[in-house]
Amino acid sequence: MRSEAFRMSTQYPPKVLSRRSPASLIAESFEAPEPPPHLQHIQRPGELTLSEILLEPRRTGPNQSLGYQESFHVAVLLRGVDHELWLNGRSVPVEPGLSGETYIIDQRQDPRALVHGPSHFIHFSLPLTALNRAASEIDKASISELRSDLPRGWNDPVMRGLAEGARAALSGRHPLSGLLLDGLLSGACAHIIGRYSERTVQTSASPTRLAPWQERRAKEMMNANLDVSLAELARECRISSAHFGRAFRNTTGVSPHQWLISCRINRAEQLLLDPEISLAEIALACGFGNQSHFSIAFKARNRVSPGRWRREHLSGEAPVGPLLLDSRIDYLGRSSGAVPTL
Template structure:
C-alpha cells in the first residue's frame, strides 16, 4: 500500500533520495496527518525532480542551505529561476505539481499540511475557512517562527526515540495555526469570547493522564477528546492553568519521578532513565541538567552523598 501524503518515503522519491528521509508525523487534528521531513543530498545526480500526484495539500519548506539559481516549474511549465537562501521559507500548492531542477547540494525541512488541517484550524477558531495560501512561485518568506519551530523539530528528527508524541503534536499544531494566520489570512471573529484555562477537574484529569504515560506516547488528541475540547483549545487552556505547555510539564514530571528513584542508592542511572520515561541515559542527563541545573549524578551526590554512579555496562 502506498503511503499517503507528501512526506517521508514519498518526499524522498520526489527528490530522488536513495534512502527514506527522517520524518515525524502527528494526527492531532481530528486524525488528519501533519508531518515534517528533513531532506538532504550533498551529491545529487542532476535532473528534474519527481512529480507528486495532485492532492489538496501544501508543503511549507524551510531551506537550511543556499541553493543559487534554482530552476522552478509549476503545472508542467518552467516558470523562473531564483536564488534560494538558507533560513527562508517557501510554500508549495500540491495541486499545481511544483517541481525544480536538482543540480546542486540541498538541505531542507518540509512541513506537510493537508487542506483538512487548515479547515480544522478554521473551525476551532470559529473563522471562515481559508481559500488559498500564499504559494507564489519563487517568492521567499523571512519567517522567524518557522525557523524556531524547525530548529526544535530537527532535534526530534535527529533523535526520534527522544521526541515524545505530545511535543510533536504541540509543535506541528502551532506551525499549522501560524501558517493559516500568516499565509492564509485566518483571523478569529471579534465576537468570539476569550477563553480561559481549564476547569479544576479538567486540569487534574489532564495531569493524571499525562503522568500515567511518562514515555509520552499518549497524544494531545486523546486527552483533549476525553475533556470534550479541541486540541488547540486544550493546549492553550492547559498552559494558562498549569503555567507551561503539556510537553514541558511532562518533562518536569519525568525529572520529579527520576529524583524519587535516585533516592534508591544502588539503582543505576540507566535504569532510572528508562523507568522515568526517558529514551536512554544520555537523554535523561540532557533534560535533567537543563531543568535542574546540574547532572543527575551530581544532584544525587549533593543530595544523598552517594558515591559516583558506575558507568553503563557495555555488554548490553
C-alpha cells in the same frame, strides 16, 4: 533554492495518494535516498507530517511528479541551494535560495524542480483538510488558498524557530518527543493559517461562485477535453475539488458532471451528421464508456435515441424550435442560458 524546498515539499505520486510519508515520496521523485524513520514524524489524525530531508539528487533533469493532492507544503532551508522551478508546466523565475528562508507551495500546482547540488531542509506537510480542521476550531472561515503575493522564499522568524526546534527534537529523541513534535506541527499549522490564509471559502448565506476567469477556463477545458476530471478542473482554477464543485453549481446552476455530459452530447450531435461514423465509435469519441451509456444520456436530453436523431436530421425531418430547446432545459434543470455550446 526556494524552488527546491517548494518542489520537495509538494512532490506527490502520479496516481492515487500513497500511504508512504511525504518525505519518502519526495526523495523517490529525485532518485535520492529515503530519509531515515527517526527524522520523520506524523501527527494523527490529520496526517500532518514533519521531516528533516537531505537531498543529493541523482537525476539530471527535474524531479518526477508525485501527482495531485490538496495540500500545502512548507520548507525551511538549512543550507542554500540553486535551482530551476516549474509550476503547472510553466517555468517560474527564481533566485538561489538562502539558508533560513521559508517556502510555501501549493501541491495542486504540480511543482517540478531541477536542483543544482545538495539541499537540506525541514519540511512540513499540511493537507488542506488539516488546515481547515484547525481553522474551524478557531471559528475561522475554511481555507482554499494561501497568499499569492509572496516571493518564492522569504524570512519568516516563526517558521525558522519552529524548524530549529523540530530539527533538535528529531535528532534528540526521548519518550515525550512525539508530544513535542505534535506541538510543533500544530504551531506551524496555526502560524500558516494566521499569517498566510487569504482567500477563503465563504460560510455565510452568500453562495461561493467562480470568478469569471475560472468559469471561462473550466468551460474551455470541458469543451476541449471530454474526459477531463474534476480534479484537473479544480487544479486549473486554483481551488479544491469540493470548492470547485459547489462554486460551479452556484455559478452555472448545474454540476460540473452535468455540464460535461452536455458538452459530450453536443459533440455527438456533430458526429451523428456523418453517416459513416458508427454509434459505438461516436460514444467512445465523446467520452462515454459504451454505446449504451451514450444512448441513455443522449435520450435523456433530446427525448429521442441517437439513431432516430440521426435519421431525422439527415432526412430533414428533425423537429426544430421549442421541443428541442425544452428538452435541453429539462436535461440541465435550468434556463437555456446554461446550455453549453461548442
